[in-house]
Amino acid sequence: MGDMEAFRAEVRSWLEENCPPEMRQPLASDKEHVWGGRQWEFSSEAQRVWFERMVEKGWTAPAWPVEYGGGGMTPAEHDVFKSEMKRINARSPVSNFGFWMLGPALLKFGSEEQKREHLPAIARGEIRWCQGYSEPNAGSDLASLKTSAEIDGDHFVVNGRKIWTSYADRADKMFCLVRTDPDAKKQAGISFILLDMESPGVSTRPIQLISGESPFCETFFDDVRVPRDNLVGELNQGWTIAKYLLTHERDNIGGEPPGLLKGRDLAKMALEAVGADENGRLDDPMLRADVARLEIDAMAFRTLVEHTRAKAEAGEGVGARSAMLKYYGTELNKRRYNLMMDAMGGQGLEWESERTHGGRYAREWLRSKGNSIEGGTSEIMLGIISSAVLELPKG
Amino acid sequence: MILNEEQQMLADLAERIFADKASVDTLRAIRGGSHGQDYDHELWQAMVESGLTGILVPEDQGGMDFGLVSAGLVAREVGRRLALTPFLSTAVLAAIAIGRGGNDEQKGRWLGSIAGGELIAALALDESAKHRPERVATEAQSTGDGYTISGAKTLVLDAANADVLLVSAMLDGTPRLFAVEAGDAGVATTPVVSLDTRSMADVRFDGAKAELLDGDANALDAVLDAGRAILAMELVGLARAVFERTLGYLSERKQFGQRIGAFQALQHRAAHLSVEIEISEAMAFQALAAFDAGAEDASLQILAAKARAAETARLASAEGVQMHGGMGMTDEFDIGFFMKRARAASELFGDANFCTERFARAKGY
Ligand SMILES: Cc1cc2nc3c(=O)[nH]c(=O)nc-3n(C[C@H](O)[C@H](O)[C@H](O)COP(=O)(O)OP(=O)(O)OC[C@H]3O[C@@H](n4cnc5c(N)ncnc54)[C@H](O)[C@@H]3O)c2cc1C
Numbered sequence: 001m002g003d004m005e006a007f008r009a010e011v012r013s014w015l016e017e018n019c020p021p022e023m024r025q026p027l028a029s030d031k032e033h034v035w036g037g038r039q040w041e042f043s044s045e046a047q048r049v050w051f052e053r054m055v056e057k058g059w060t061a062p063a064w065p066v067e068y069g070g071g072g073m074t075p076a077e078h079d080v081f082k083s084e085m086k087r088i089n090a091r092s093p094v095s096n097f098g099f100w101m102l103g104p105a106l107l108k109f110g111s112e113e114q115k116r117e118h119l120p121a122i123a124r125g126e127i128r129w130c131q132g133y134s135e136p137n138a139g140s141d142l143a144s145l146k147t148s149a150e151i152d153g154d155h156f157v158v159n160g161r162k163i164w165t166s167y168a169d170r171a172d173k174m175f176c177l178v179r180t181d182p183d184a185k186k187q188a189g190i191s192f193i194l195l196d197m198e199s200p201g202v203s204t205r206p207i208q209l210i211s212g213e214s215p216f217c218e219t220f221f222d223d224v225r226v227p228r229d230n231l232v233g234e235l236n237q238g239w240t241i242a243k244y245l246l247t248h249e250r251d252n253i254g255g256e257p258p259g260l261l262k263g264r265d266l267a268k269m270a271l272e273a274v275g276a277d278e279n280g281r282l283d284d285p286m287l288r289a290d291v292a293r294l295e296i297d298a299m300a301f302r303t304l305v306e307h308t309r310a311k312a313e314a315g316e317g318v319g320a321r322s323a324m325l326k327y328y329g330t331e332l333n334k335r336r337y338n339l340m341m342d343a344m345g346g347q348g349l350e351w352e353s354e355r356t357h358g359g360r361y362a363r364e365w366l367r368s369k370g371n372s373i374e375g376g377t378s379e380i381m382l383g384i385i386s387s388a389v390l391e392l393p394k395g
Numbered sequence: 396m397i398l399n400e401e402q403q404m405l406a407d408l409a410e411r412i413f414a415d416k417a418s419v420d421t422l423r424a425i426r427g428g429s430h431g432q433d434y435d436h437e438l439w440q441a442m443v444e445s446g447l448t449g450i451l452v453p454e455d456q457g458g459m460d461f462g463l464v465s466a467g468l469v470a471r472e473v474g475r476r477l478a479l480t481p482f483l484s485t486a487v488l489a490a491i492a493i494g495r496g497g498n499d500e501q502k503g504r505w506l507g508s509i510a511g512g513e514l515i516a517a518l519a520l521d522e523s524a525k526h527r528p529e530r531v532a533t534e535a536q537s538t539g540d541g542y543t544i545s546g547a548k549t550l551v552l553d554a555a556n557a558d559v560l561l562v563s564a565m566l567d568g569t570p571r572l573f574a575v576e577a578g579d580a581g582v583a584t585t586p587v588v589s590l591d592t593r594s595m596a597d598v599r600f601d602g603a604k605a606e607l608l609d610g611d612a613n614a615l616d617a618v619l620d621a622g623r624a625i626l627a628m629e630l631v632g633l634a635r636a637v638f639e640r641t642l643g644y645l646s647e648r649k650q651f652g653q654r655i656g657a658f659q660a661l662q663h664r665a666a667h668l669s670v671e672i673e674i675s676e677a678m679a680f681q682a683l684a685a686f687d688a689g690a691e692d693a694s695l696q697i698l699a700a701k702a703r704a705a706e707t708a709r710l711a712s713a714e715g716v717q718m719h720g721g722m723g724m725t726d727e728f729d730i731g732f733f734m735k736r737a738r739a740a741s742e743l744f745g746d747a748n749f750c751t752e753r754f755a756r757a758k759g760y
Contacts, residue, residue: 141650164721210731286748345524352588
């Protein structure tokens with residue numbers, strides 16, 4: 001315990017000294033998120049300074065081993081670190097799919113060379129990754145994916161099409177699920193490979209979201225040559241990695257609210273927008289009850305998340321239970337954004353105005369609708385809970 | 396609801412006109428600025444030609460005087476096709492405001508032009524981001540032979556297209572309706588780009604020359620009722636349309652070797668939604684009929700109708716997006732437009748919370 005307090009003091013004083021005040025404000029828009037990568041340009045000096053200091057310190061990936069560019073923190077230290085970051089509302093210095101998904105996969109399934117090649121580059125924010133799983137006819141039924149990789153000497157030759165690839169047009173590399181054995185049963189013929197988005201034959205087409213942003217793409221592969229060394233794990237064993245990673249993605253999505261509501265208090269926003277009655281209470285009794293119900297559910301949900309994390313850190317498998325977190329966390333987030341819109345009233349109907357920072361309420365509310373679709377839909381999560389947790393009979 | 400012969404004819408007429416003229420492509424063109432107008436001009440002309448703009452205008456003023464149920468049949472098409480038209484602001488709100496609130500001379504001056512499509516009018520009511528019609532800070536001042544008004548209004552539909560603005564302002568401690576020429580030097584209109592591309596604006600009045608509607612002093616209540624009732628029908632139409640598209644997708648999209656509509660988890664939700672839509676539509680029709688009949692509890696029924704329709708449209712559009720998966724999140728696909736419109740139509744004239752709370756108050760608890 002004493003050690004942990006010393007660690008906390010150290011983290012606190014380092015953060016106090018090194019986190020610029022501007023980086024302790026909630027993001028004014030999604031555009032202020034630092035993604036990193038070859039094409040990255042900082043939008044402010046504070047952003048650059050914060051990024052560089054954290055990279056230098058090795059705290060962009062606090063729990064990864066030091067030899068792979070991480071901070072080498074134990075789970076308990078990592079918790080302390082996160083709570084200290086939260087205490088001062090510090091922004092994430094850099095993050096992308098490399099941190100959230102590929103890193104954990106490589107730590108578990110990657111070869112020593114792969115770890116040394118990719119993890120430090122992620123931690124230093126040099127390479128930005130995207131996730132190439134979904135295809136037009138393989139969404140919920142991901143295992144029916146058809147993008148093929150045929151072996152040709154030292155290379156795979158990849159052909160096919162991915163869809164909904166978030167930030168494919170801005171990422172440097174992709175981790176990708178491909179079919180390497182067309183004759184095997186669905187899950188059995190899939191491999192997990194890494195490819196460079198600059199390889200000849202890769203092209204992307206941005207797709208616009210209902211929020212007006214266009215963060216995701218269709219990605220096309222036309223005889224793309226990928227070195228065989230870029231296979232992660234065994235040939236035709238990619239499904240195991242994919243499943244492991246989806247669990248990670250689900251943990252992530254089920255956590256804190258992203259975007260506008262991160263670090264902001266919904267009740268306070270509502271009070272400001274709607275006004276107070278003579279007793280100082282939110283002047284809309286129905287909305288007030290809705291906000292209170294949401295807060296209760298959010299508080300309770302956080303407790304479950306923390307228990308689950310503690311169990312995972314104690315070595316108990318979380319497995320299919322992560323579907324519970326993904327399901328509830330994303331539905332909760334959608335509710336939260338609905339309530340925000342209820343509170344903002346007419347301002348929520350504005351799409352471009354200055355007073356709404358370019359229609360941020362409406363746009364983020366619309367974006368939140370995707371939470372229960374991306375990373376496995378709510379219906380698929382409920383299916384997993386029914387079969388793998390409750391073990392109900394199958395039809 | 397069983398429609399009478401006249402209403403059935405009107406329903407068919409409205410369906411034909413909207414099927415022919417209104418499309419999401421026009422909505423996209425208006426959003427992109429390539430339509431040249433911020434409402435569907437061609438559709439509006441077709442509505443004028445077939446008399447729909449005079450649907451609530453008395454016959455002796457050149458209208459059809461069909462009543463709110465009939466206007467609701469048109470509104471259902473508006474919602475179904477996501478049409479951008481001044482139907483609500485002009486043919487409903489202004490027609491009722493003037494028809495009830497105006498004196499004979501005022502009716503004679505304006506109602507015929509509304510029916511004939513020569514006049515577009517907008518209603519300027521709300522002053523805060525949430526609908527609170529009784530909280531009016533805008534004030535009217537007598538100038539001897541008329542009035543001037545000063546104040547700021549928000550969420551004014553079709554203000555940018557309007558010739559005349561009908562404005563609620565305080566006169567001797569009660570809110571009354573005034574008419575202001577949109578071109579008056581004391582009027583400043585700032586268009587707001589809206590979530591659902593509906594024409595919307597903030598309007599400031601600074602000593603603008605105003606004319607009191609000096610007929611029935613309670614006209615505003617009827618205007619609010621009519622607005623909520625018509626929006627309820629718009630929401631019902633919207634809910635039905637997004638549901639039909641979703642059913643289509645459930646019968647078409649395949650995953651796991653079958654059509655996703657074969658999954659019972661989705662079947663039950665679709666079935667549930669169909670029940671909600673039927674109930675909300677029945678409630679809306681009944682509320683509109685109560686208004687036409689001058690029933691004592693018409694306002695109460697309309698609050699119930701709007702509250703339900705808003706919740707139903709929200710559910711229908713949320714299920715629509717969710718059941719379309721990634722496709723539902725794209726701008727290329729039309730489904731998101733329904734979600735945006737559902738949000739805006741719910742908010743206008745009081746959201747589900749507002750209507751439910753007022754319902755309880757009206758019931759005395
Ligand atoms: C914002 C966003 C970002 C994304 N980013 C990425 C990314 O970076 N990389 C990537 O690879 N993918 C990404 N995706 C894709 C996402 O993983 C898929 O959209 C998702 O898996 C659903 O697939 P689908 O869109 O094909 O929908 P479908 O699978 O066609 O589903 C349609 C509907 O049917 C339901 N359904 C399907 N099967 C069943 C069943 N058995 N029982 C009950 N209901 C069922 C679904 O739940 C859904 O409601 C993203 C999606 C979104 C919305």
